[in-house]
Amino acid sequence: MNDSVVVIERIIDEAYDTKTFVFEWDAEARPGQFVMVWVPGVDEIPMSLSGIGDRSKSITVKAIGEATKALHQLKIGDRLRIRGPYGNGFDLSAPGEKLIIGGGVGTAAVMPAIVATGADSIIAARSDKDVIMDDLAGRFSRNLRIATDDGSRGFHGNAVQLMKEMAAEKHYDCVLACGPEVMLYFTYKACQELGIKCQLSLERYMKCGAGVCGCCVMDDMRVCKDGPVFDQDQIAKLSEFGSAKRDACGRLVKFRRRRRGRLSPLPPRGLWPPTGRRPRSPLSRARTSPCSTSRWSSPLRPRSPQGTRL
Numbered sequence: 001m002n003d004s005v006v007v008i009e010r011i012i013d014e015a016y017d018t019k020t021f022v023f024e025w026d027a028e029a030r031p032g033q034f035v036m037v038w039v040p041g042v043d044e045i046p047m048s049l050s051g052i053g054d055r056s057k058s059i060t061v062k063a064i065g066e067a068t069k070a071l072h073q074l075k076i077g078d079r080l081r082i083r084g085p086y087g088n089g090f091d092l093s094a095p096g097e098k099l100i101i102g103g104g105v106g107t108a109a110v111m112p113a114i115v116a117t118g119a120d121s122i123i124a125a126r127s128d129k130d131v132i133m134d135d136l137a138g139r140f141s142r143n144l145r146i147a148t149d150d151g152s153r154g155f156h157g158n159a160v161q162l163m164k165e166m167a168a169e170k171h172y173d174c175v176l177a178c179g180p181e182v183m184l185y186f187t188y189k190a191c192q193e194l195g196i197k198c199q200l201s202l203e204r205y206m207k208c209g210a211g212v213c214g215c216c217v218m219d220d221m222r223v224c225k226d227g228p229v230f231d232q233d234q235i236a237k238l239s240e241f242g243s244a245k246r247d248a249c250g251r252l253v254k255f256r257r258r259r260r261g262r263l264s265p266l267p268p269r270g271l272w273p274p275t276g277r278r279p280r281s282p283l284s285r286a287r288t289s290p291c292s293t294s295r296w297s298s299p300l301r302p303r304s305p306q307g308t309r310l
C-alpha cells in the first residue's frame with residue numbers, strides 16, 4: 001500500500017459530468033483495484049483506477065456530490081493525495097472467452113481489464129451524452145458495443161439485454177462487470193440462466209478502504225478487502241446484494257424497485273436523509289442523523305428487487 005501525493009498531468013473530459021485525471025504513480029496495481037482519494041476539507045472517497053500504466057495511472061470521476069465536484073475543480077499541475085491500491089481486482093488469469101461490461105461510471109473500473117485482455121465489451125449508458133471512455137475501449141476491445149437506454153446511440157436497451165443478444169451469437173465463459181447495482185443484479189441473474197461465470201465489482205460506502213472499519217460489510221464480507229470483485233459463488237451468499245446497502249452511519253437502507261426497473265436506496269419515512277444528501281452542519285447532523293437514534297440499531301430486513309421480504 002502506498003500513501004502518496006501525485007501531480008495531475010492530464011485531464012480528459014469524458015462527458016459533461018465526468019473527467020479523467022492522469023497522474024504519475026509507479027505503484028503496482030491490478031485491473032479492478034481502487035484508491036482512496038483525499039479531498040481536503042471535504043472527504044476521502046474511493047475511486048477505481050481507470051488507467052494502469054507502469055508509471056502513470058488515472059481515475060475517472062463523475063461529479064455527483066461535494067467531494068467529486070471539488071475534484072472536478074482541479075487543474076493540471078494540482079496535487080492529489082491518494083492511498084492504495086486496495087481490493088482484489090478482477091481475475092484475468094482464467095482461460096476462456098470473456099465479455100466485459102461497464103455501466104455508467106462503472107466503465108472506469110473495467111477499463112484496465114478491457115485494455116489488458118482486448119475482450120469483447122459493452123459500454124452502457126442512459127444516452128449518447130453519458131457514454132464514457134468509448135474511444136479508449138474501441139482501440140483495445142475486439143468487439144465493442146454501445147448500449148443506451150434511450151436508443152440515442154448503438155443498441156437501444158440496457159446492458160443485460162445486449163449481453164443476452166451477444167451471448168446468443170457467441171459462447172462466453174465469463175462476464176466481468178461494474179455498474180449500478182440493478183445492472184449487476186440482472187447481469188448475475190442472466191449469467192445464472194445462461195450458465196456463464198461472472199465477476200462483479202460491487203460498490204459500498206467505504207471509509208478506511210483497507211478492511212479495518214467494517215463500514216462496507218455485506219454479510220460476512222468486507223467489500224473493500226474481500227472485494228470489490230466477487231464471483232458468482234460469493235455473490236450467491238451475499239443476501240444484501242441487490243436488496244440493501246449501508247449508508248455513512250452503517251445503517252442498512254433497502255432498495256425498492258421503481259416502475260422502469262431502476263433500483264434506488266429508499267430511506268425509511270421521516271428519517272434522514274430525505275434527499276440522499278449528507279447534513280451540512282454539526283447541528284443538523286445531531287438533530288437528524290439516524291446515528292444517534294436507537295431505531296437504527298435494529299437492521300431492516302432487506303427486500304428483494306421485486307419488493308418481497310427475503
Ligand SMILES: Cc1cc2nc3c(=O)[nH]c(=O)nc-3n(C[C@H](O)[C@H](O)[C@H](O)COP(=O)(O)OP(=O)(O)OC[C@H]3O[C@@H](n4cnc5c(N)ncnc54)[C@H](O)[C@@H]3O)c2cc1C
Pocket residue numbers: 034043044045046047048049059060061062063064065066067068069105108109202203204205206207228247248277278
Ligand atoms: C470501490 C469503489 C470504486 C468507485 N469508483 C468510482 C469511480 O471510478 N468513479 C466515480 O465517479 N465514482 C466511483 N465510486 C463512487 C464514489 O466513491 C462516490 O460517487 C463518491 O464517494 C461520492 O462522493 P461525493 O461527496 O461527491 O457525493 P455524496 O453526495 O457524498 O454521495 C453521493 C453518493 O456517493 C456515495 N458515497 C459517498 N461517499 C462514499 C464513500 N466514501 N464510499 C462509497 N460511496 C460513497 C453516497 O452513498 C451516495 O450514494 C466508487 C465507489 C467505490 C466504493
Ligand code: FES
Pocket residue numbers: 205206207208209210211212213214215216217222223224225
Ligand atoms: S471501508 Fe473500512 S472495512 Fe471496508
